[in-house]
Amino acid sequence: MTFSITRRMALGLVAGATLLSQAAIAQPYPNHVIKMVVPYPAGGPTDVIARIVAEEMGKDLGQNVIVENVAGASGAIGTRAVARAEPDGYTIVFGNNQTHGNNMFLLKEPGYDAVKDFAPLAGAGAFEHVFVVKNDLPVKSIPELIELAKKDPGRLNYGSTGIGSGSHLATELFMTRTGIKMTHVPFRGAAPLVTELMAGRIEVSNSTLPSVLSQFQAGQMRAIGLASPQRNPLAPDVPTLREQGITNADAESWAAFFAPVNTPKPLLDKLSGTIIAILNKPHVKERITKLGFTLNVRDPEAFKPYLAKEIQTWAEIIKTANIAAE
Template identity: 40%
Template sequence: MTTNREKTTMIRTTRRTLLAAALAAPAAARAQGWAPARPLRFVVPFPPGGATDVVARVLAERMQEKLGQPVTVENRTGAGGNVGVENVVRSAPDGHSILMGTTGTLTINPHLYTNMGFNPATDLAGISMAFATDHVLIVHPSVPAQTAQDFLALLRARPGQLSYGSGGNGSSTHLVPELFKLAARVEMQHVPYRGSAPALNDTVAGNVQVMLDQLPSALSMIQSGRVRALAVTGPRRSAVLPDLPTMAEIGLPDAQATSWGAVMAPAGTPAPAVERLAAVIREALAEPGVQQRLAAAGADAVSSTPAELAATMRAETEKWGRVVREARITVN
């Protein structure tokens, strides 16, 4: 026989369940109720071929099938990605213009450019995280270091004598090595290039000795033996290079870093549109086929809620702001 206390508990539990369902229902209904009225623009603020572009194109393909409208990727480059970001910021906030933002464009550039004319934190609405990629510490084969520990010892014995290449002042391939230098308390000379590809080419040629490149672009050079990989910067070992230690494993937990991408919309985009787009992106990123295609490019599929994305942006903005200040980084 059920006691009065048990009945009261059951009633309260049922009420809580119904209340939770009632609160969740409007969001679900709004998300299902919005549909694009015309093709979507998916702006990538970098040239075709990089990890950011590859992920955007994979997502665009799946999104258009789920939304019933074409999703066209537009590469709008310039000013460290600011040109593409501003294009979306100035677009109509109706769900038909979205951006593949990145670590650099969303959380690093605000510390480097004093006249951007927009603020990613307030002028964009987060939809979902999309991907994350590790950076990998690579050296030219002539560098007398077979392990990360050998390399740290070499840097400490020869401060400032080795040079690293980057994709330019303020790029992720500049900031991640500076974070590494701060964490390890070592010195290397910075040689900026007009993009990561020429920096990698010069690392392969031995014109610079070191690079902390994004894993997708460096992977083929590592696998062919043209550069030697020593460590990865992610929170765990890479599935494609499982023998490499993480920064934490070599005693530098503060050097942990990932480059990531997130889908954004102009601030003021209606909540039903944001919720529908977020749901579609989460569904796409959960598909094994999509995850495999991203993994082949060296990227991990990562989704989030808009609130989780906002928290990530706040933490990353604080982290990279400290690196910019302590390393005294400026842009040309």
């Protein structure tokens, strides 16, 4: 009798758990807050774009989408947290070529695999890089910067948004191509870098355009060269590197949205479709492009081969620049 009662109780618990699980699955998605992790400090261009998209997602999905800044370790801390998060559609990350590419080669223990641990939701586009210098540095062009750097190798300090960031590797590529040497000063994101450059405590940065656009437009620093095949309409007076004789040092930093890899496909499709639709909204495109970000929206299938190619490209840059993993 005792066994029979116990068995019936156990079966009842299993049945109850099954019903609860089925009920959870049957609940409409989303039914509570979605978290979008930005693995960098608040205030930088990545953060601003994420907040624009999160705001629109909240409207379209009928649930709040909050942005959580989890900075540190070149973006690895926040990215790692998402890789380990419950794959239930309620945690995503706005990553880039650093978090989902370079960290695999530059960090000995990033704590995640950029390809195996994530499912791409949407490629957003890329940040173009622009060389900016402090106002009292006696250079007004890329050839003048090269000339000054060659007079005293290593004396000039250049800032980046962290070891392995686009601004770091793009500058290393530039130095390799031009035969100059500057000293690297990494920061935890764009905001502190910009502050130090305006204060004159670093001399040079090959920063993403949106992170310095308003500052050089306001005369707080000087822009001397865009690392892009063509000029940007938001900065039409800034000549490209190619126009100044440097034809092999263009670089861009892409950005994309990801979810944990085991997130159910219906939820991935929902998130992906929502984000892609948002990035194609005219008023969203206007807000984002005004930041200096070049939109190039890709669905997951189009983004995957692009991601593979980019990882290979930046791996070669890292090898060429002899940057050791830390």
